[in-house]
Amino acid sequence: MRSRGTAASDTPVLSRRRFVVLGVGALGVAATAAITSADSRRVDGGAPGDLDAEARPLVSQEVDKSIRWLWDFANRDAATTGFGLVRDRDDSAWVASTAATGFALAAYCIGVDRGVLDRRAVVKRVRGALRTIEQTVPHRSGAVMHFVVPTSGLAARNSEYSTIDTALLLNGAVVAAAYLADPEITERTDRLLRRADWLAYQRITTDARYLRMAWSDRTRAYVGTWNMSAEQLVLYLLVAGHPDVPPEIARALYAGFRRPIGEYGGHRCVYEPGGTLFTYQYPHAFFPYHRYCDGDGVDWAANARSATLANRAWCADNADQHPAFASGLWGSSASDGPFGYTVNGASPSAATPRNDGTIAPYSLMGALMTTPAEAGEALLRLRRSFPDAWGPYGFADAVNVVDGRPWVAASRLGIDKGLSAIAGAAALGSTLVHDSFAAHPWIARGRDVLGYRLV
Template identity: 35%
Template sequence: MACIFFVHSVSLTPSAFALSQRDFILLKKIQRDTFEYFLVHTDPETGLARDSSRPGAPVSIAATGFALASFAIASSHGWLSYREAYQKIEQTFNTLEHKTPKQKGFFYHFLDPKTAKRIWGSEVSSIDTALLIAGALLASSYFPGTSLPQRAQHLYEQTDWDWMRNNTLLFSHGWKPESGFLPFYWDMYSEHLILQALALGSRTHPVPRAVWSEWERVHDAYNGKEIVYAYTGSLFTYQFSHAFIDFRHLNDGGINYFDNSQKATIANREFCAAHADEYESYRNRVWGLSACLGPNGYKAYGAKPGNAYHDGTVALHAAIGSIVFTPEESISAIRTLYEYDGGRLYGPLGFKNAFNADRDWWTDDYLGVDQGMTFLMLENFLNDGAIWNRFMNLPQIKHWIERTALSE
């Protein structure tokens, strides 16, 4: 009996990546299972997404942005009906508009799931608000002709991006009513590119053009690859903004940030391979150093170039989050991790957050932002850049590109 193999052509790169039917089915399963997180861990009363699957976890405003996007995308796959997705997004918008406290349009990082009020003394967060707004704008684009696009636009327009500069040309990480602006600024490459894009694209609270050029592009090399690197070397810093923004054809004074993330991902993989003799976790083509839970709590694990703090803990979302940059290397790692030790790293909501073979440790927990980034990156990879196509057509993003002269 002849065996028939189906090959899916994924055209995210100049030479389309051929995806086997077996891998396609696995990736679709991971995407669908990962989406389940937002069905289970979005509060039914407020529509806000929890930071993690741990009992008693607060709401994360960034995870809520990913949830909004995920609900809309799920409706396009038939995993939710159009009406179900609309109602979930509408419920979240109702909470954001009428219940959640704000400062100059910015939201607090962590909220109580039931009351939607500030919790843990958290800060009004610049990056987490940006991820929320990005998710709201993307989600609403799936529902033209309804009130959702206008409501998402209102959330965007009320955000006073200029205020978050604190009279500098850099964005502060955040603000607290007790002490004012945090003494930390987005001053080098990191996940803040989505914040930059939304702020520079704003017409209601515009920031100076010089804001884009003020943060430093610090270069360093690893194994011959020169990279504009993030301080921690954590892979998520090269992924989060890219879940929304298609950087493939944007040139920032000779820097292509898609290519940069590709090189950073390969460096992360090679860094793990170089330390495989020291750490069992990095053997058998396993890699992925990023911020995640670990044996001693949440850590910003990373690779060179950068701070490169690591102890054998692998973030299970890291390789998937780079699938648009390194499909072959990512899928190889995904297969290995999916089958690892009888499948103990995979659960009903997709890949668990992290493991460390050297410490015989793994977590059964999931983190909302990592689930969201995984889901969105798989959508871009499996559906020919579907998110990118929508997001890049937003007038706010077009205005950012025009203002910063990012050449196509």
């Protein structure tokens, strides 16, 4: 679920989210067999040689500036009960995002490794953030509130208890616990992992088990179901790693979501209903799918590469309709747009993709994990074509061309800067996040339960 919209408005946050589940047909796990050899080239998103030398300095700058954004736009007041929470966006001082906080916890570790942040300061910040999450941020059966007030840590208006945002938060905590090796961080992370009662968020039908997206106190009901292939892929590792979740149930939940196969421009993949790019990127930011195939032999890294190349091809084929594409840019995803928040997609998708021509720079940073050469080239084009999109904190959230003039989003978002930092560092050769996440005992157990094996 993308973090968009201001929780202080009268319109429920949920209405601005990606909760609409399109009918895509239940193909089942067996249908993914065709994707095991999709786009036959193996992917290693962190291979330094894959990113063109000309693009490396730009990517390096964006990584460091993204880390700095995540550091500067967190609650730095240790005397408050919201210490360590990261803003949803820089133009909204009254809303923090638990998902952005999770991305930040991992990005801070990259900052230490790159010499951008001081290790002692990071340990203090991470300890405080996890203390805030454990003691102050509301949760329901371990699923945390998505939007919270950064000063207090209490629920922002119209927010929801979200499984995917909880997963993104826990992912960052796992990385920090493994990398920083600090006893307090390790213990708090373990308690937060154990606190998550994933079985409370099951939806059981006559033929499948699914995880639910969220619970809303406002409506007193569950909201949405993860019954499609999307950004929740890594969530199943957390579920399967939980000692209170029977392995057979963990495997049934993993098998439950639909896996429709489509093709565009010769690139075949299991697709997300809206064809939006971030859904293929979030899981790969944390778990090294390029090193594994799952128990059914599915190569999710190759799948993400094919989906990314299809997105690129679709944008090129629609350049006559969208001027930003005409300059060789691509990367259709969820972002701010000239006319408000938009979830842009590309084929393959369940229906004709919605697209207003907006380019999200973070989606190109995320694409570095699977298509480093192509994404690096596009980032250089972006920097040249939209100079106003670059600032002290790196790229803006989105760009477009409206009435023949460049349009640049006014704000930057925490989840977008988080993905940019992690994916960009991986493209530059860092294996810190992947190694730390995969080595954590909880994730290793989940990997084994789901039958993941090295390739």
